[in-house]
Amino acid sequence: MDLADKVFAKYSNRNTMCWTSLISGYCSHALLDRARELFDEMPEKSDVSWSVMVVGYVQNERHGEAMELFLKVKFFTSMNLNRSLLVSALRACSTLGAFEEGRWIHSYIDSNQFEYGVELGTAFLDFYAKCGLILLSKEVFDKMPNTDVMTWSAMIASLALNGYSHSAIQFFLNMLRSKLKPNSITFVGLLAACNHGGLVDEGMTYFKDMVTVYKISPSIEHYGCMVDLLSQAGQTKKVEEMILSMPFEPDGAIWGSLLHGCFVHGDIELAERVGRVVLEVEPDHCGRYVGLANAYAVMGRWEGVAKVRREMEERGVAMIAGWNYTNICRLGMP
DNA sequence: TTAGGGTTAG
Numbered sequence: 001m002d003l004a005d006k007v008f009a010k011y012s013n014r015n016t017m018c019w020t021s022l023i024s025g026y027c028s029h030a031l032l033d034r035a036r037e038l039f040d041e042m043p044e045k046s047d048v049s050w051s052v053m054v055v056g057y058v059q060n061e062r063h064g065e066a067m068e069l070f071l072k073v074k075f076f077t078s079m080n081l082n083r084s085l086l087v088s089a090l091r092a093c094s095t096l097g098a099f100e101e102g103r104w105i106h107s108y109i110d111s112n113q114f115e116y117g118v119e120l121g122t123a124f125l126d127f128y129a130k131c132g133l134i135l136l137s138k139e140v141f142d143k144m145p146n147t148d149v150m151t152w153s154a155m156i157a158s159l160a161l162n163g164y165s166h167s168a169i170q171f172f173l174n175m176l177r178s179k180l181k182p183n184s185i186t187f188v189g190l191l192a193a194c195n196h197g198g199l200v201d202e203g204m205t206y207f208k209d210m211v212t213v214y215k216i217s218p219s220i221e222h223y224g225c226m227v228d229l230l231s232q233a234g235q236t237k238k239v240e241e242m243i244l245s246m247p248f249e250p251d252g253a254i255w256g257s258l259l260h261g262c263f264v265h266g267d268i269e270l271a272e273r274v275g276r277v278v279l280e281v282e283p284d285h286c287g288r289y290v291g292l293a294n295a296y297a298v299m300g301r302w303e304g305v306a307k308v309r310r311e312m313e314e315r316g317v318a319m320i321a322g323w324n325y326t327n328i329c330r331l332g333m334p
Numbered sequence: 335t336t337a338g339g340g341t342t343a344g
Contacts, residue, residue, distance in 0.1 A: 016335090017335060018335090019335090020335045020336080021335045022335090023335080024335050024336070025335090027336095046335090047336090048335055048336055049335085049336090050336090051335090051336045051337080052335060052336050053336095054336090055336055055337065056336090058337090059337095082336070082337090083336085083337065084336040084337040085336075085337080086337085087336095087337040087338060088336085088337060088338090090337095090338085091337090091338075117337090117338090118338070119337045119338040120337080120338075121338080122337095122338040122339065123337075123338050123339090124338090125338095125339095126338075126339065148338095149339085150338055150339045151338080151339075152339085153339045153340080154338075154339040154340095155339090156339090157339065157340060157341090158339090160341080161341095183339095184340085185339055185340050186339085186340095187340090188339090188340040188341060189339075189340065189341085191341070192340075192341040192342090193341095195341060195342085196341085219340090221340060221341055221342095222340095222341085223341095224341050224342060225340095225341045225342080226341095227341095227342085228341070228342055228343090229341095253341090253342050253343085254342085256342070256343055257341095257342060257343070259343080260342090260343045260344080261343095263343085263344085264343095287343060287344070288343090290343085290344050291343065291344070293344090294343095294344060
């Protein structure tokens with residue numbers, strides 16, 4: 001990118017398109033701050049310049065800055081808002097839970113008679129699902145003239161997220177009927193559905209089918225779903241075997257799921273062992289200490305609880321208070 | 335020169 005910068009500096013006939021291309025290049029190399037500098041320096045910005053910058057922020061998971069820029073273009077310019085910009089702005093809305101902004105984009109699209117392409121439609125159904133309005137997601141899905149793997153995967157994951165496990169499975173079966181081939185992410189959604197619904201047999205079947213029928217090798221996310229599902233179902237020994245046979249280094253979330261399962265099902269001996277591993281993997285994560293302390297508490301082993309508390313203090317791990325109503329009141333903000 | 339989908343605790 002340095003070379004691109006030098007060439008750009010020497011190039012005398014710089015137009016908006018050159019500036020925008022360079023910004024896009026910086027964004028795709030995750031050099032967002034440099035991209036933003038150039039964006040701010042640009043003498044004239046096109047609608048594509050704005051969208052490239054917003055897209056860049058969203059793709060690099062800087063949703064707050066994406067939203068800020070989106071609001072700027074919306075309120076302080078008379079620029080046309082193009083589809084790419086709106087799709088990315090919608091993604092930012094989904095992540096930030098900015099419901100009103102997302103609704104505004106919807107009305108903008110309707111009043112400007114934009115067609116629902118697969119990208120826009122998929123972004124919309126995802127937005128509504130993340131806001132908990134799964135019926136609106138389904139409405140968007142039904143209105144879409146074309147759908148593809150990503151649309152179906154988004155719908156399956158959305159149903160799973162909102163607790164409609166059986167409908168998610170039904171959607172998966174319909175997807176197969178419409179001759180679309182599921183991919184790795186489709187299965188993350190499907191296994192998440194099985195997990196949320198406690199559907200152990202279905203989960204096991206789809207996990208196996210994924211490998212044997214669809215030739216997709218499981219990622220840590222797929223294992224994460226299975227570990228959580230089997231742990232909650234009390235199959236803790238089986239889970240430990242699964243974790244140890246994984247071709248990845250298990251992370252704290254994986255061990256944490258098993259620890260929680262042990263706690264719920266009273267598998268105390270395993271809880272203690274897993275709890276120790278969890279603290280080694282994530283020594284700064286306050287929730288892991290709570291998990292182990294809870295397992296000790298269930299056993300009535302209060303010396304264990306006290307030991308975990310002491311370790312937390314010694315290592316300087318702070319408890320993070322949840323942002324619930326009780327805590328808000330405690331802070332004097334009713 | 336620009337766009338969409340991913341599970342997880344007390």
